[in-house]
Amino acid sequence: MSGDHSDIVKRLSTVSGLLLIVLVVVMLVGISIGSSGSGVTSLWHIITDPDHADPMLLTIIWKLRLPRVLLAALVGAALSLGGLVFQALLRNPLAEPYILGISGGSAIGAILGILLGLSQFPGITLTSFAGSLTTLLLIIGISAGQSILQKNALLLSGVMVNAFCSAVIMFLVSMTHDARLHNIIFWLMGDLSMGSLQHTGILAMALIPCFVIIFWFSNTMNLMLMGKEMALSMGVNIKRATVILLVTTSLMVSACVSQCGLIGLVGLVIPHLFRLMLGSDHRILFPACVLGGGAYMVACDLLARAIPQHGEMPAGVITALIGAPLFIYLLKRSGR
Amino acid sequence: MRYLLILLLIIQGTIVSLPAWAQNVHVTDLLGRRMAIPKDPVRVVSLAPNITEIVYALGQSHRLVGATTYSDYPAEADMLPKVGSYVHLDLERIVFLAPDLCLAIKDGNPIAAISRLESIGIPVYAVDPRDLESVMDTLSRIGRLLQADKQAKQLVQGMRRRIQAVESLVAKTDHRPGLFFQIGISPIVSVGTNTFIHELIVQAGARNLAEGDIPYPRFSKEQVLGMSPDVIIVTSMARKAVFEKIRQDWYQWTNLPAVKNDRIYFKDSGLFDRPSPRLVDALEILVRLIHPEMFKEPS
Numbered sequence: 001m002s003g004d005h006s007d008i009v010k011r012l013s014t015v016s017g018l019l020l021i022v023l024v025v026v027m028l029v030g031i032s033i034g035s036s037g038s039g040v041t042s043l044w045h046i047i048t049d050p051d052h053a054d055p056m057l058l059t060i061i062w063k064l065r066l067p068r069v070l071l072a073a074l075v076g077a078a079l080s081l082g083g084l085v086f087q088a089l090l091r092n093p094l095a096e097p098y099i100l101g102i103s104g105g106s107a108i109g110a111i112l113g114i115l116l117g118l119s120q121f122p123g124i125t126l127t128s129f130a131g132s133l134t135t136l137l138l139i140i141g142i143s144a145g146q147s148i149l150q151k152n153a154l155l156l157s158g159v160m161v162n163a164f165c166s167a168v169i170m171f172l173v174s175m176t177h178d179a180r181l182h183n184i185i186f187w188l189m190g191d192l193s194m195g196s197l198q199h200t201g202i203l204a205m206a207l208i209p210c211f212v213i214i215f216w217f218s219n220t221m222n223l224m225l226m227g228k229e230m231a232l233s234m235g236v237n238i239k240r241a242t243v244i245l246l247v248t249t250s251l252m253v254s255a256c257v258s259q260c261g262l263i264g265l266v267g268l269v270i271p272h273l274f275r276l277m278l279g280s281d282h283r284i285l286f287p288a289c290v291l292g293g294g295a296y297m298v299a300c301d302l303l304a305r306a307i308p309q310h311g312e313m314p315a316g317v318i319t320a321l322i323g324a325p326l327f328i329y330l331l332k333r334s335g336r
Numbered sequence: 337m338r339y340l341l342i343l344l345l346i347i348q349g350t351i352v353s354l355p356a357w358a359q360n361v362h363v364t365d366l367l368g369r370r371m372a373i374p375k376d377p378v379r380v381v382s383l384a385p386n387i388t389e390i391v392y393a394l395g396q397s398h399r400l401v402g403a404t405t406y407s408d409y410p411a412e413a414d415m416l417p418k419v420g421s422y423v424h425l426d427l428e429r430i431v432f433l434a435p436d437l438c439l440a441i442k443d444g445n446p447i448a449a450i451s452r453l454e455s456i457g458i459p460v461y462a463v464d465p466r467d468l469e470s471v472m473d474t475l476s477r478i479g480r481l482l483q484a485d486k487q488a489k490q491l492v493q494g495m496r497r498r499i500q501a502v503e504s505l506v507a508k509t510d511h512r513p514g515l516f517f518q519i520g521i522s523p524i525v526s527v528g529t530n531t532f533i534h535e536l537i538v539q540a541g542a543r544n545l546a547e548g549d550i551p552y553p554r555f556s557k558e559q560v561l562g563m564s565p566d567v568i569i570v571t572s573m574a575r576k577a578v579f580e581k582i583r584q585d586w587y588q589w590t591n592l593p594a595v596k597n598d599r600i601y602f603k604d605s606g607l608f609d610r611p612s613p614r615l616v617d618a619l620e621i622l623v624r625l626i627h628p629e630m631f632k633e634p635s
Binding site for chain 1: 344405423424427446448449452456457578
């Protein structure tokens with residue numbers, strides 16, 4: 001048993017170390033590219049010789065690009081973990097906060113918060129949290145008691161809840177002529193451009209405790225995936241673990257949505273990728289999702305900034321362009 | 337919660353480090369914020385097309401180093417480096433241009449972007465041009481900021497004179513034709529009471545058939561027919577071919593007073609889509625369309 005333990009620690013540190021390097025490299029590239037130009041070499045000059053660096057470039061890097069890259073990494077980590085947890089708890093490889101409409105629900109909450117004139121934190125985050133919890137309960141309520149069809153019932157009810165949520169969002173947007181909603185279209189597709197260090201710091205304070213809770217439960221998720229009997233016999237309090245994990249994940253997702261809008265399908269791509277590469281031990285998948293998901297999101301945001309010649313596109317466009325075909329592929333494969 | 341706030345303040349304290357501007361003046365903008373700006377700003381970024389127009393009108397375009405997309409009037413303004421659209425500003429481009437003053441729109445530019453710029457140490461002065469009166473106020477305010485008081489005064493006087501000329505003309509008649517002002521084609525969109533176009537319509541001596549609380553209300557074709565407008569004015573960025581199609585569309589309804597009297601007009605939207613000093617031009621065009629009888633030579 002102790003051999004198994006040290007083996008895990010070894011794998012955990014190898015995976016974490018490698019992915020940490022990937023994350024740092026992607027973040028450095030993310031920091032060195034922006035709409036005002038400049039490249040990796042000028043970043044190197046700034047790091048090696050900060051006294052003689054162009055002060056404007058310093059400002060751009062420290063106050064605009066760095067917060068944005070950090071925000072992307074955090075959001076990517078949180079959304080990937082969200083997917084990982086949903087897939088384990090609902091025992092459905094296609095479960096993901098965006099597909100299930102959880103993100104849509106928290107977007108409704110966030111818009112209501114904006115219309116009520118609440119502050120970004122804690123006001124809008126809380127209304128957004130309420131929105132995501134409501135949709136979560138709704139989906140579980142709809143699909144419960146249909147054990148044979150549960151897998152599809154869950155996805156279908158998620159799709160419908162999602163459609164309903166987007167309709168409500170468009171309804172709210174059409175009904176109000178509020179100047180505060182000017183940016184809504186960008187925000188709805190996932191926008192990381194307004195992240196300041198302050199916002200990123202606040203988001204980190206909300207997300208990191210959630211990460212710790214999920215890591216705490218990673219072995220429990222392993223046991224739960226082995227089946228109810230097995231989990232019970234190993235002393236897992238299934239109900240408690242499920243509730244804590246679902247609520248934590250909803251909180252995480254709604255914190256991201258209220259900050260950056262709807263960024264979809266990250267929680268599908270990343271956990272699947274790592275499950276293919278690393279197997280299904282959640283103790284390993286946890287750091288992989290945090291670091292790899294962060295790197296993935298930073299890269300997607302980088303593409304969103306770099307592809308258009310003028311301005312930028314919402315980061316959610318890129319994640320959806322990558323994620324949706326993958327979802328279709330997985331759906332087709334799981335049907336066989 | 338309190339710890340969060342304290343931490344927030346600490347973080348903020350480390351971020352905000354305003355550079356010392358030489359020869360500053362203190363001003364209060366229309367968001368009610370008091371700030372220090374250079375006495376003689378030489379690197380100004382305009383965050384909305386109508387602000388760009390105003391700076392040009394004041395003859396201060398040499399101070400501009402950047403503007404938002406669609407800053408296309410006067411034509412040379414289109415050559416300025418672009419800093420994103422006014423609802424989605426490209427902060428990095430703005431910082432890169434190293435402005436010593438940004439001019440923003442109170443309800444147009446996102447407040448989050450304004451505060452980000454300020455946290456970086458770039459002063460942002462917000463104005464609020466909404467209608468003729470506030471455009472004139474904006475001219476005076478920006479004139480003060482850019483040391484163009486004299487030009488501002490002249491422009492405002494000229495505008496007032498032309499507005500008064502229209503007003504005295506309109507006062508000569510009690511006739512107030514019903515006008516449907518169409519700014520959107522599909523769906524049909526018009527202008528409610530709380531818009532600058534409504535103000536122009538009323539000042540030009542017409543009734544705005546779409547008046548009401550909703551700023552930009554949508555209409556079905558049936559509703560428009562039901563109001564039987566005497567005059568229809570369509571403004572759009574669309575091209576001539578599209579105009580022709582809309583004209584054909586309305587002309588099917590031969591009972592419509594505007595069709596019967598051949599009073600459907602198409603105007604380039606450039607004049608009508610932003611509150612700029614050119615609103616006076618728009619007003620003069622409107623009054624000619626609404627009261628052509630006043631401009632006929634007495635025979």
